[in-house]
Amino acid sequence: MEVAESNEMTLETVRDSLIRQEDTIIFSLIERTKYPINVGAYDKTKTAVSECSDSLVEFMVKETEAAYAKILHPAAASINVNSTIWEVYFSQLLPLITVPGDDGNYATSAVSDLACLQALSRRIHYGKFVAEVKFKDAPKKYESAICSQDRDALMKLLTFETVEERVKKRVAKKAMLFGQEVSLDDNYDEKKLKIDPAIVSRLYEEWVMPLTKLVEVEYLLRRLD
Numbered sequence: 193m194e195v196a197e198s199n200e201m202t203l204e205t206v207r208d209s210l211i212r213q214e215d216t217i218i219f220s221l222i223e224r225t226k227y228p229i230n231v232g233a234y235d236k237t238k239t240a241v242s243e244c245s246d247s248l249v250e251f252m253v254k255e256t257e258a259a260y261a262k263i264l265h266p267a268a269a270s271i272n273v274n275s276t277i278w279e280v281y282f283s284q285l286l287p288l289i290t291v292p293g294d295d296g297n298y299a300t301s302a303v304s305d306l307a308c309l310q311a312l313s314r315r316i317h318y319g320k321f322v323a324e325v326k327f328k329d330a331p332k333k334y335e336s337a338i339c340s341q342d343r344d345a346l347m348k349l350l351t352f353e354t355v356e357e358r359v360k361k362r363v364a365k366k367a368m369l370f371g372q373e374v375s376l377d378d379n380y381d382e383k384k385l386k387i388d389p390a391i392v393s394r395l396y397e398e399w400v401m402p403l404t405k406l407v408e409v410e411y412l413l414r415r416l417d
């Protein structure tokens with residue numbers, strides 16, 4: 193991932209980007225809540241793509257991944273946690289943010305899923321940039337752990353608990369603000385929130401941040417190859 197872009201990157205600019213990406217993630221999740229879970233969209237027998245054994249969503253995600261693979265440095269591109277993101281999204285997150293049921297809108301809900309998966313994947317794989325700036329800021333600090341391929345030591349070195357606490361609080365606050373039913377009187381009804389802020393916070397705590405850190409560790413392990 194030593195692309196030209198990383199020269200101008202600092203920990204601050206990388207963190208600013210992660211903060212902006214929170215907006216994209218939360219808005220894409222809110223968009224998906226418009227539709228029920230629509231399990232039919234994930235049913236290979238109902239796929240709308242002819243001569244293709246994938247479900248509609250699988251087909252769309254694979255096409256997008258193929259496009260991204262063309263623009264990434266091979267070493268960084270070898271780190272890919274999309275299958276885990278996929279699993280978490282469909283088996284854990286989607287049932288939490290959607291209502292049960294099937295409204296037949298498979299194509300539009302699949303487009304929405306794709307937007308969520310892309311936003312999550314981009315954020316989590318951004319861990320490569322985060323790791324690169326952390327390494328550049330203090331190479332000595334990381335070198336011995338990299339040489340001994342010590343995952344636990346790397347994880348400790350790159351973790352900032354106070355930053356993580358702020359992320360969890362901020363995403364819950366954003367979910368509350370972005371998910372409101374906006375009306376012209378001053379009352380706002382907490383029950384009408386489009387997404388539960390606690391779920392967004394949990395998504396970050398249990399999956400987004402741990403996976404970002406996993407990407408950071410994987411990147412650093414290969415950094416001196």
Ligand SMILES: C=C(O[C@@H]1C=C(C(=O)O)C=C[C@H]1O)C(=O)O
Nearest residue numbers: 322350351352355356359401404
């Ligand atoms: C991304 C960073 O690395 C780690 C992961 C974080 C995250 O995924 O939000 C936050 C703090 C760090 O523990 C960072 O330091 O900003």
